[in-house]
Amino acid sequence: MPEEKKITRVDIRLEAETIINDYVEIVQNSCNMLAFITSNLKNIPFDEIPSPPVLGYFEFNKINYVGDKKIYLDMWLFNHGINDIIKGLNLSMARANYLLDMTKLEGKTMLYGEYVDFEKRINKKFLKKDLPTLISLTSEIVSKPLILTDEILSINNCRKCLEHRNGIVTEIDTNIEIENNKKLKIKWIGTRLTVLRNGEMQMIDKTGFSLNKGEEIQFSHLNENKTYDIGERLRIDMKTFYELSYTGYLYVKHIADNFNFGNK
Incomplete structure (x- = not known):
């Protein structure tokens, strides 16, 4: 026994x-x-x-730290940066839903104290929601379908891996399967600056680039992604972080541009 x-x-x-x-x-x-x-x-x-x-x-x-100190420091910093991206997304979506509830007061008269209590109550209701729940709620209050949802969820997967597993990908972080191998795939919107010069489109990829007379910079979006195997460490550089931040901006701008005032 x-x-x-x-x-x-x-x-x-x-x-x-x-x-x-x-x-x-x-x-x-x-x-x-x-x-x-x-x-x-x-x-x-x-x-x-x-x-x-x-x-x-x-x-x-x-x-x-685990492994190279410089890599660990980078990951520690980017973890906080990506946490702020998700925090900002949560706050923006919470505010959108909060504003919709506030429209219920339109035309009503109430005491100031009652208004403050109502405001606090609905603020608290949405600030407690997690990202997937807020995405679901927000999808119902915009006049056009949400864009970049897969990208935002993948950035959140990246955040959880950095925050809870020091950036080492585990099975719980994976969101796709390629040839029977589970992987973590991060998707975002990249940016590209180009200029037409001598009949060819040239990419502007460094600071200090000077334009000739009559030239115009063209700005375009790219669908970017990167996959990581289980056991692999997430690596993020500044350019990617800027683009992850920009992806979040495009997402909340779409919500603001298509907010349905009182038409839920």
Whole structure:
């Protein structure tokens, strides 16, 4: 017979002590990453950045990184950037749904306190929703079908992988299957600047590009994507991040341009 174990209050208390560990592991690393960035910005040696005396539980001047430190730092920064993209999308969609509910007050008279309570209540209702739920709700309040939904959901997959798995793709992150292999595919709208010169379209891919008299820059969109295998680390550069941000902008602009005031 397998050995039996009776769970005691002592066991539970011992396990309860680990509650703090998850928080410390994440926030300690964030403190150290910020100290590392500060040391580079201010040209102060990393180990000379003073540690707050009140946080004795944290181990300072040490970064728990996996692999190359530069890559890890990049991923840490881009994780926060992509989190902000998703946060902005959530807020914009929450506001769109909030505004639709506000139209229910049109023509009504109410006390100021009642108005404030109503505003708080509907604000709270939508700010609690996650991205997929907000997408579903928002799809019902625009006059034209939402665009770039697959792109936005794939960016959110990227965010979750960076935030919860340090950018290492696992099966839970995958959203497509190619030749029986599950992969994470990120989709976004790329941008391209070109100019007609000497009868040929030339791409402008560097700063300082000068135009000749009579030339005009042409701006176009590209459907971009990148796939990652399970076990592969996400890599994002600044150009891609800018384009991910731009994709989010196109998405919320479409919502604003096609918002259905009171016609749900």
